[in-house]
Amino acid sequence: MWLLDPSRKEVLRFAVSCRVLTLVLQVLTRFLGSSTPIVYWFPAHLLQDQEPLLRSLETVPWKPLAGDSPPGQKVSRNSIMGLLYNWKTCSRVTQCILGYFLTYWLLGLLLHCNFLPWT
Template sequence: MELVSRQDPCLREVVWFAVCCRALTLLLQVLTRFLGSSSPILYWFSAHLLQEHEPLLWSEGTDNQTTAPRSEKSLLGKSPGSCGKGTSGNPVVRLLLNCRLITPLSKCILGFFVSYWLLGLILHCNFLPWT
């Protein structure tokens, strides 16, 4: 009877630690959802860095770089999602396929987004908390 009526200080510390950990993970999940989903600034800044520092994307055309114009015949010959010979229509796929040629900054940016995607896929499928 003495053990049940007496409060264990270790039990209080364990419960306090568990509550703090849960509050912290909840806060981090909510923050990443708000910042990642509702604020495009992260994506704008990464796209700006990729467009400024990656020569493989300069063929897409910006005001700062000189580009060779695409012929209309090459655009009409392939559908946007086709996997024919030549470069892909999607710039991210083109960067991932040419990962040995891209700059270290581009490798870091693409590595962050790909690892975030893979980690989220693995953790979410195993019913672990992930945003």
Template sequence: MWPLDPSQKEVLTFAIRCRILTLTLQVLTRLLGSSTPIVYWFPAYLLQSQEPLLRSVDTVPEKFAENSPPGQKTPRNCILKLLYNWKACSPVTRCILGYFLTYWLLGLLLHCNFLPWT
């Protein structure tokens, strides 16, 4: 079962260690991402403190109706409101939304192709 050549044993040992490390990292990132709310609290805090569009949602709801696509109702979800008003968002909001959208899209594409994605 085990190869007799020492270099093949080293390659096999290296491959096994890489696989264990990969599995450990995937499990740890999934565990931290699903059970640690700090990862989501910080971007939420930044969005609430840095984004003027979110502060004006309750006071001026008509502001979102002006910039939404024609013939479409104004969404009640704050994230959709920010996406509809992408150009009016602050740079911090664009970075946060861009990160989460990219992470979601890459995870969707890689998972569907049976590639490792955490």
């Protein structure tokens, strides 16, 4: 029966190792996110290559106003917001990239506000 009952040393060792692992992961992701622009360049490169809506905005020298949008499509001054407004017409790659960053942002917002470990 003594095998099922963990001692205080084992519980403390487990808690400290989990906390150290969490801290190391948080610090590593902060360093990578702030010092490595490749993490952001690669999705931006994929968006520029794969998304026809962004390519059409590149050819126009002026940014269209929200009131001048074609019927059925809402065009924003911000190209990312334009992609979010036209979510259904975006390519699958664009939907995956935007979904990843939106999920990361939303999880970070919810977990950080609840004092849970998140970077």
